[in-house]
Amino acid sequence: MPAPQPGPGRLSVFLSHRYHSPAENAYFWLLLSSVEDVSFRVDEGVSFTSPVRLERMIREADGFVGIYPLAGRPREVYTRSALRHAARYFRLELSMAVRARKPAIVFHDQRLVPALKWPSDVRLIAYDAQELGTEDHSSLPMRVANAYREFVADARAAASPGDPGRTYQKRQVGLVISPSNERVMAELCDLLHEYGWEPVRLPWPPRLHLDSITTLRQCDWAVVDLDDPSSRVMAAFTHGQFIPTLPIASASAAYGSTAGVPDEETLYGDEGTGHRKAIIRWAEPANLRQSFEDHLGVIDEQSRYVGGWKQAAEYFRSATKRSERVFLSYAAEDSDQGAAFSRLLNERFQHVFDYRSSQAIPAGEPWMEHLLSGLARSAVGVLLMSEAYRSSKYCLLEARELYRAAVEGRARLVPVRLEATSDLPDFLEGVQYRALYKQSAQEIVDELVSELARMRQGDSVTRGSDLTL
Structure with missing residues (x-):
């Protein structure tokens, strides 16, 4: 050629x-x-x-x-x-x-x-x-x-x-939120500032006039509260105008198309993935804050750049490894078993966060920040359970965060008991576990890969694939 x-x-x-x-x-x-x-x-x-x-x-x-x-x-x-x-x-x-x-x-x-x-x-x-x-x-x-x-x-x-699609102001986020949700507005503005975004509050009640249209088109992306019918009209506008939008909705809100006001299915279709699945649904402001912060971490993560055919060939070859991000959690006292699992997981997955790896946390960087970031982005959590693990507050912090992600449907949890005498923490009781005293580390990793393959059978893309397991 x-x-x-x-x-x-x-x-x-x-x-x-x-x-x-x-x-x-x-x-x-x-x-x-x-x-x-x-x-x-x-x-x-x-x-x-x-x-x-x-x-x-x-x-x-x-x-x-x-x-x-x-x-x-x-x-x-x-x-x-x-x-x-x-x-x-x-x-x-x-x-x-x-x-x-x-x-x-x-x-x-x-x-x-x-x-x-x-x-x-x-x-x-x-x-x-x-x-x-x-x-x-x-x-x-x-x-x-x-x-x-x-x-x-x-x-x-x-x-x-x-x-016209390139004339927006980077790092500006439009907020279409009712004054009745003032606490919500304050929480989101606080988080946006913390992550380096500039919140731009649109006047209420929302109106599709020249000023608001101009403001929204100047925004990098927008947050729209779906609780109010008038804001759902704004969500329809941002969707049609291709202004990236993160919808939020309280658990108590009632929906349905009334008097020309679109409901969620009218807005985003009836597909089982995509925009409707990404709506942040919240019952308490604390829940909203955590979910919104999780979204900010994903929105701002750098995409992979492939500069030409040579890099493309390397990228396509990497498909022999699975793309789910794995967080490997273990106690310092179990570093031998941790190293064995780390090696096996790295052979089968592209991204394995092992904080004891020299590449996991750059020298001089705040380790807790990288640790929490690794937890938030992980789709699979492998927990090596032992008495030393149960005694470590940092290990339990990792386990609780991964357990929360699993409950919310954002991650798959794989607890591994290293010995028969090591019990699971109370909050993991009832979670299916593996046992290293019954299977080898190789068998456990192979079994995990096989389960993920079965769950993902029929998926059509992993670029943008849905890694919620």
């Missing part, structure tokens, strides 16, 4: 893809790179799907590229419901690109057609999975290259400083 020709400035695209299809990803990206070697960003390894994070990434991109294969055999038959389930993350990200009016091109398994709807300005290139790897007798490489050339031309034409 000829070397990519340099162009006038490198394009940066958002790549939507099924992470666990490295062969298909590499196949298409090599074809695309032979036309023009662009950089791309992917949303990998976060603890849960944040539509605000994804929308901010897509807004910053020059274009949207999707690679949508299907798992399984090339001639396998799928029902419509199975296809919609397999394509649910593709559909979420593609809908964002459509609302953002970004130049978009998607290469998809032709069997996904019943699950995909698209406007005419989105290029969808269907392929037969049996064509992959048979270039000598297939028109696929030529079809891919020609369509991609047209996409690149569109992306270059659209990539300009005057793009």
Whole structure:
């Protein structure tokens, strides 16, 4: 294949893809790179799907590229419901690109057609999975290259400083919250300041006039309280205008479409993932504060940048490891067993937080801050239980935080009893555990990977995949 020709400035695209299809990803990206070697960003390894994070990434991109294969055999038959389930993350990200009016091109398994709807300005290139790897007798490489050339031309034409989607003020967050929730407003403003964001409070009652429209378009993203019908109208505006929005809703609020006021399903659709799932639902301000802080940690986490084909090949190869972030928790007295688990987990997962690792906490950095950050971002918590563990206040802090994340559906908990005499802490009673005196560390890690694979079977993307387990 000829070397990519340099162009006038490198394009940066958002790549939507099924992470666990490295062969298909590499196949298409090599074809695309032979036309023009662009950089791309992917949303990998976060603890849960944040539509605000994804929308901010897509807004910053020059274009949207999707690679949508299907798992399984090339001639396998799928029902419509199975296809919609397999394509649910593709559909979420593609809908964002459509609302953002970004130049978009998607290469998809032709069997996904019943699950995909698209406007005419989105290029969808269907392929037969049996064509992959048979270039000598297939028109696929030529079809891919020609369509991609047209996409690149569109992306270059659209990539300009005057793009309305790029005129917002970074780090400004609009707040559409009723004065009746003044305590909520104070809590959120306090957290936003703490994380380096500038809160901008919109007047109440909300009105879609020139001033508010201008203010919202200048915001990096927005927080909208869905409790009040008038603010739900504002949520519809921000959603349609592609202003990334984090909705909040109290547990006591009553919903339903009345007198033209949209309900949640009207606003965000009936999909089981994405915007509706990301609504922060709270009963007490303390719960809201913690959930909002968790979202801030995910929204602000840096996406992975891949600068060209060489880095892309390395990135696609990394799919042999799972993308869930693992937090390994153990007492200093159990460092031998901890080191064994750390080695095995690092062989199977891309991201393992082991605070005794030399890479976990940079020299001179506040260790507690990094510890809590590692806890907040983890989708799997592996706890090595012993008497020394039960006696350590720091180990119990880690266990409680991971247990809370598991109860809230944001993490999977894997307690491991190191010896038969070591009991679990009281709050972990009733949680299924493994026992090192009955299984080897290798067997426990293999079992964990197998369980995660079964739970994720049918998932279509891990960029932006939903890592809530």
